[in-house]
Amino acid sequence: MSGIDLTDVVKRFGALTVIDKVNLKVGEGEFVVFVGPSGCGKSTLLRMIAGLEEISDGELQIGGRRMNETPPAERGIAMVFQSYALYPHMSVERNLGFALETARLGAGEIKERVSKVARFLKIEHLLHRRPAQLSGGQQQRVAIGRALVRSQKLFLFDEPLSNLDADLRMEMRVEIARIHRELKATTVYVTHDQLEAMTLADRIVVLKDGRIAQVGTPMELYERPASKFVASFIGAPRMNFLPGTLHRETSASRLEVMGGTHTLGRIDYDGEISIGLRPEDLILGGGEVQIPAQVLLVEPLGGEALVHARVGDGQMLVMKVQGKPDLRPNADITIGWMQSKAHLFGVDESALRAAEA
Known part of the structure; x- marks a missing residue:
């Protein structure tokens, strides 16, 4: 079970409320994208799901279990960051397998999982290189591979393509769509690019000032926006x-x-x-x-x-x-x-x- 249930979730930084009573259900295997202008709270909400930000009020459930106080490592999630966060002194192979090493898996199982993910992402030929020797698209594939190798059922992406040029973004959109189609993992994806949202999402969550402005399929938001704000944000x-x-x-x-x-x-x-x-x-x-x-x-x-x-x-x-x-x-x-x-x-x-x- 990997569905997400947010009930009246609030995040405050002192007197400032940045997430204000968000209610949202993400179904198992669903691809949901958070969009909105800078400062709307989309990355903060993702980090609350990941456990990297505390929840001030409300409840988060993952797979039917309350997760408010559960440490990030115990939430059964894999996260891909905007910055890739690769270890520069390690080879691609070690980057992919490092989380499995710290989990004390056997060397044989680590090698098998790394090889399987490398084949899946078509980066077998890069296993002995270091991050500095890779292009931006290759580094992004390694970052995604590091999440995949842990075999989790819930994936969180925080603006993973924002550092790539237009051609690579298009290529990686196709790749992420393929990964989701084949793995059927529950995915929550944050982006400022509404084209990414329209092409990847089963449903889009449009955020404004820490609140949900509208939730719907890409075509529902395009054809029947609930407000002038949503109408102006969706479409190019x-x-x-x-x-x-x-x-x-x-x-x-x-x-x-x-x-x-x-x-x-x-x-x-x-x-x-x-x-x-x-x-x-x-x-x-x-x-x-x-x-x-x-x-x-x-x-x-x-x-x-x-x-x-x-x-x-x-x-x-x-x-x-x-x-x-x-x-x-x-x-x-x-x-x-x-x-x-x-x-x-x-x-x-x-x-x-x-x-x-």
């Missing part, structure tokens, strides 16, 4: 926001945006709103709702392009279009969208939904 490029006003009527609602008026399904809300529009949902010269715009910049990205445009009295929009649009700076264009693709948020920044029929 970031969601655009336009000001608007919503008027509730008997059987429908009226939306005013950029001088136009449009009818929506009935939403139980009256007043000013933010309209969230993902760059990939904006349509050049089409859509149910259309507004005039002026091109500022076109960024060609090969098979697609990002069009930066000005609308209204200076509001900026980014639109993702396929191909190579023939647009020049200062050109006048029309940008539109389908009403079903717009996300509406009230003044408290919570999402607004159409009333059920």
Whole structure:
């Protein structure tokens, strides 16, 4: 059993509360990713699960057992750090097997486990090198191998790819996904990179100011964000926001945006709103709702392009279009969208939904 259950978990540093009554269940074999801006508490929460930070209030259970006072070494976890934390004076083989040596396993079993993990990670040819002789990606594989060799059922990753370049990050994302698919170990992964979260996670936990803003599958968070904060954090490029006003009527609602008026399904809300529009949902010269715009910049990205445009009295929009649009700076264009693709948020920044029929 390796599921995790956090109940009203709190972490305080003196008078400062950095984790505030977090409730979360991580199922056995699940891959859960913590994301959020710097200082939101994601690494602190991971370290509390690992036992590297004390829990001020609340309860942590792993596999159905209370772990608040249990030392890290007795929690049945393996952790991979951002810094790799390899022993520079040891070979890769010794780095992989050192934890097994301190656990007093026999030399034969240590060699067998190290060899098996080295084959699994395709680093057999590196066993006699030292960390300084390895690339960043190779060092990361050794760090992961050191966790795997302990045969634990719960893995914790603290921003493990942040020191790698873009190509290596993509390669290691694929590798970590493969490891999880084959081992089926419960995994909690911290990252500031929402692309990593979207591609790796079974579920994403979005944190803000020490609290959970939303939990869901990557597509749930992408398609139905619970708040303007979550909407702006998930997706790249970031969601655009336009000001608007919503008027509730008997059987429908009226939306005013950029001088136009449009009818929506009935939403139980009256007043000013933010309209969230993902760059990939904006349509050049089409859509149910259309507004005039002026091109500022076109960024060609090969098979697609990002069009930066000005609308209204200076509001900026980014639109993702396929191909190579023939647009020049200062050109006048029309940008539109389908009403079903717009996300509406009230003044408290919570999402607004159409009333059920």
